[in-house]
C-alpha cells in the first residue's frame with residue numbers, strides 16, 4: 001500500500017500506526033467478541049477507553065486540577081452557539097477578536113445572545129496578521145474569544161494573549177500542536193478532526209469556577225455542566241471517535257510526546273516557509289511572517305493560471321488536499337501533527353522544482 | 360474469534376460482515392492511500408459515501424420526494440431540544456405522548472419553548488401500555504410528538520398513530536426494524552446506534568413543507584434548514600460514523616432488505632416472548648401483550664434474588680447487555696436488526712433451561 005501525502009485541512013491525516021491498530025482491533029477488541037463500536041457506553045470496557053483518552057489529554061496538555069475535560073458532539077460550530085448560550089445574557093458584553101472566517105462565525109452566533117465588542121484589526125488588514133495586543137482586561141467583559149489558529153487564512157497567535165477577563169479559545173486547528181498554558185484560559189474548545197482524531201468529537205476544557213457562572217435556562221444537552229456532571233456520559237457519546245482519539249493520544253505519548261510534536265511541526269513548517277521565502281515573487285505567502293501558522297501554510301501564485309498549474313501538478317504527483325479554502329482560493333497546505341516530516345519535505349521539494357521550472 | 364451474543368441497548372451489535380469490511384478498508388480505502396477517517400468532507404470520495412448512505416436509507420424506508428434526510432450530531436438528546444427550538448414559540452401548543460423515559464425527557468425540553476399538552480395515560484399505568492388513540496387532530500397543535508419504541512420499558516406502538524396535526528416521532532430504537540409510512544410524519548429522528556450504525560450520527564427525516572414553517576431565530580447550527588440547504592455538509596459531519604451506517608444499510612439491502620429484517624426480528628422476539636408466556640410466574644413481562652416491543656424485551660423475576668441469579672448466569676454464559684436500564688432494574692434483552700436469530704434462540708434456550716431449574 002502506498003500512503004497518500006495527505007495535507008487535508010480537516011478531517012486530516014491520522015498516524016498510520018493508529019490506523020493499523022484500529023484495524024487489528026476489529027472486529028474483536030481485546031478478546032471481548034465485540035468491536036469498540038458495539039460496546040455499551042455504560043460498559044467497563046468503554047469507560048476504560050473514555051477515561052484513558054481524558055487522562056492522556058490531561059497529561060499531554062498539562063491540564064490542571066480544577067478543569068473539566070469534556071467530549072461533546074456537534075463540532076466547533078456547535079461551540080460557537082453553546083458558548084454564548086451558556087455564558088452570555090442580553091446585557092453582558094463579550095470581546096471577539098476577529099482573526100479569520102471562523103472567529104467571525106463564532107461572533108455572529110454570539111451576537112444573538114449578548115452585546116459584542118469586536119476587535120476587527122486583523123479583519124481590516126485582510127486577515128494577514130494577528131493583533132499585538134487586545135483590550136481583554138476590562139472587568140465588565142463576560143469573556144474574550146480568540147481563535148488560536150486561523151485554518152483558512154493560515155495565521156496563528158504565535159504567542160497567546162493573557163487577559164484579566166476570562167479567556168476562551170477555539171483551538172480547533174492547533175490543539176496539541178504546541179505547549180499551551182491552560183491555566184490562562186477559562187474555556188478551550190476544539191473539534192478533534194485536525195490534530196487529535198477523527199471528526200465527530202469535540203473537546204472542551206473548562207475551568208470549574210467559570211463553569212459555575214453559567215446560565216441556567218439552557219437546554220439540558222447544551223449545558224456544559226450537564227456533561228461535566230456526567231463525565232461526558234449524559235447521553236450516548238461518539239464512542240468510536242473517542243476511541244480513535246485515545247489511540248492518537250497514545251501514539252503522541254509514544255513518539256516523543258508534545259516535545260516530539262513541536263520539533264516535527266517546526267521542521268515541516270520551516271521546510272515550506274523556506275521555499276516561500278526563497279521565491280517571494282512566485283509564492284506569495286498570505287500571512288505576515290510574524291503571524292505565520294505552523295499548521296496551515298497559505299499562499300498564491302502571481303496569477304490564476306500559475307496557481308491552477310501548481311495545483312494540477314500537485315494533484316498529479318499525488319499530493320492531497322492542498323487547494324485553498326473554497327471562499328479564498330490559492331494554496332493551503334495543512335501540516336497537522338500526523339503529517340509525517342517526510343511528506344512535508346516532499347512537498348517542499350515539489351515547490352522548489354516547480355519554481356525552477358516556472359520561477 | 361468467538362463473537363459475543365450482544366444484546367446491548369445501544370450502542371449495540373453490528374453485523375459481522377460490516378465490521379469485516381470496515382477492517383478490510385483500513386488503512387487504505389479503495390486504493391486512495393487513505394482511510395475514510397482521513398478524507399476531507401468536501402472530497403469526491405467522501406461525498407460518494409455520504410450520498411450513498413442517504414440514497415440507501417431513502418430506498419429502504421421508502422422516503423418520498425419532498426422529504427430531507429439529514430445526518431446530524433448530538434444524539435437523539437439534542438433532538439429533544441432542537442425540535443422545539445425550531446418549531447415552538449411561547450404561544451404554540453404541542454402534544455407530547457408520554458410512553459416512557461425518553462418521551463418524558465423530550466417533553467421536558469420542549470416545555471422550555473412552548474405550551475405542552477401531555478398525554479400521560481401510559482405513564483399513569485407504569486409505562487406498560489401504549490394508548491389506543493390520541494388527541495392529535497386539533498388544528499391548533501404545532502405538532503404531536505411520540506416515541507415509537509420505548510427502549511427502557513420495552514413497549515412499542517405496534518400500529519403507529521395518524522394525526523391531522525404534524526406528527527413527529529423519535530424512532531431511535533426501532534428505525535428500519537419494520538415498514539413505516541413516512542408520509543404520515545412531519546419529522547422523524549433517530550440516533551443511529553441501535554438499528555442502523557454506530558453512535559455519533561443522528562438521522563433526521565423532515566418534510567419540506569413542515570421545515571418551511573420553522574422558527575428563524577435559532578443558532579445557525581441548530582436550524583434544520585441549515586443542514587438541509589447544505590446536504591448535511593454545513594460543518595464537518597461525523598464522516599466515519601456515516602460511512603459505517605452506509606455499510607450497515609448496504610448489508611440490509613444485501614440480506615433481504617426490510618422484508619428480511621422484519622422476518623428475522625419477528626422470529627427473535629417471538630422466541631423470547633414464547634418463553635415468557637410459557638413461564639408467566641417466573642418471567643414477569645413488563646409490557647402488556649398488545650404493546651410488546653420487538654426491539655427490547657423487558658421482564659423481571661419474582662424477586663430480586665432470582666433476578667440477580669438470572670443475570671449472573673446470563674453473564675457467565677457470555678450473554679452481553681441484558682441487565683435492565685439502571686433506573687428500572689430487571690432484565691432487558693435488545694434485539695436490534697444486527698442481532699442474529701441464532702443469538703436470540705440461544706438466549707431463549709437459556710431462559711428455558713433456567714426455568715427448568717428454577718421454575
Ligand SMILES: Cc1ncc(COP(=O)(O)O)c(C=O)c1O
Nearest residue numbers: 075076077102151172191594595
Ligand atoms: C478554527 C476552526 N474553528 C471551527 C471550525 C468548524 O469546525 P466544525 O466543522 O467541527 O464545526 C473549523 C473547521 O475547519 C476551524 O478550523
Ligand SMILES: Cc1ncc(COP(=O)(O)O)c(C=O)c1O
Nearest residue numbers: 235236434435436461510531550
Ligand atoms: C428512544 C430513545 N430516544 C432517545 C435516546 C437518547 O439518545 P442519545 O443517547 O443518542 O442522545 C435513546 C437512547 O437510548 C432512546 O432509546
Ligand SMILES: [Mg+2]
Nearest residue numbers: 100101150152
Ligand atoms: Mg480562518
Ligand SMILES: [Mg+2]
Nearest residue numbers: 009151152325
Ligand atoms: Mg477549514
Ligand SMILES: [Mg+2]
Nearest residue numbers: 459460509511
Ligand atoms: Mg423508554
Ligand SMILES: [Mg+2]
Nearest residue numbers: 368510511684
Ligand atoms: Mg436506552
